Structures are given as structure tokens and as C-alpha cells.
Amino acid sequence: MxxxxxxxxxxxxxxxxxxxxxxxxxxxxxxxxxxxHINCGSSARMAGNVCANVDQIRRQGRWNNTTINDAYLTNLPRELVRSMAGFPTYCRFFYLARAILNPPTSLCKKLFPAIGE
The missing domain is CATH 1.20.5 (Single alpha-helices involved in coiled-coils or other helix-helix interfaces)
Structure with missing residues (x-):
């Protein structure tokens, strides 16, 4: 099309x-x-993912405080969520030291029974 x-x-x-x-x-x-308006919400969230602050996002979309918070951004506190997930609170840093750990095969088989097939 x-x-x-x-x-x-x-x-x-x-x-x-x-x-x-x-x-x-x-x-x-x-x-x-x-x-x-489908692109409005996604562009606001994408800007948030690259650490633009709410004022910058609001100015870019020409939105007022009510519109941007109610319609386009999630109400989740990004820094808190990042911190609770084990990431540093500053943006664009996605490395987790625990990601290099290899879990034992016995645990993998419990979680994913078809892993050896």
C-alpha cells in the first residue's frame, strides 16, 4: 500500500x-x-527514553502540563523504575553486571523445560 x-x-x-x-x-x-495522534504519544515516550526532560518534551510537542501527563507520557517515575531494575539513574546506560552471569543448567531446565531440545 x-x-x-x-x-x-x-x-x-x-x-x-x-x-x-x-x-x-x-x-x-x-x-x-x-x-x-498516534505519533504524539510515541514521540513523547521516545524522547523520554533518550532522557529528554518533561519540559523539553512539552515544548517540542507544544503541549501543556495536563495534556502531556494525561495523554502522552506514562506516570511512572523513570529514575525510580531504572533504579529498582538495577540500572543507574542516569540515562543511556544499559549495562547490568549481573547479565554476564550464566545460570546453572538445572535452573534453566526448570524455567525452560524444552531447552535441551
Whole structure:
């Protein structure tokens, strides 16, 4: 399926935008009721993943405090969640020292019974 956006000099109507996004989502079987705003939430979360603070994200999307917190960002405190998972609280650091440990085969077989097949 190919989406043909309007020419640059032509304004894209809300209904055309909604229809194009709807077709793009339905083609692979994705169902969503947030067709025209689907990228707003994902772009806000992606910015959060690379450690942009809420003020920067809000300015980028031209959102007010209520909109960004209620609609686009999770209410989870990222630093606390990172800390509880064993990661340092500063961003873009994903190495866990415990990841180099090899669990015993007996434990692996209990967790994944088909591991030897």
C-alpha cells in the first residue's frame, strides 16, 4: 500500500490525514482509535527514553502540563523504575553486571523445560 501525501503547496485536510493513517494501520492488522495522534504519544515516550526532560518534551510537542501527563507520557517515575531494575539513574546506560552471569543448567531446565531440545 502506498500513501500519497498531498503536494506541499496544498493543505492536508484532517479527514485525509485520518484516512491515510487508518489505512496504514489496518493494512498490517493494527487497530487503534488514535489515528491522527498516534505519533504524539510515541514521540513523547521516545524522547523520554533518550532522557529528554518533561519540559523539553512539552515544548517540542507544544503541549501543556495536563495534556502531556494525561495523554502522552506514562506516570511512572523513570529514575525510580531504572533504579529498582538495577540500572543507574542516569540515562543511556544499559549495562547490568549481573547479565554476564550464566545460570546453572538445572535452573534453566526448570524455567525452560524444552531447552535441551
Amino acid at each position: 502506498k500513501i500519497n501525501p498531498p503536494r506541499q503547496a496544498q493543505e492536508w485536510s484532517y479527514s485525509s490525514h485520518q484516512e491515510s493513517i487508518g489505512e496504514a494501520l489496518s493494512s498490517p492488522g493494527i487497530r487503534s482509535n488514535k489515528k491522527t
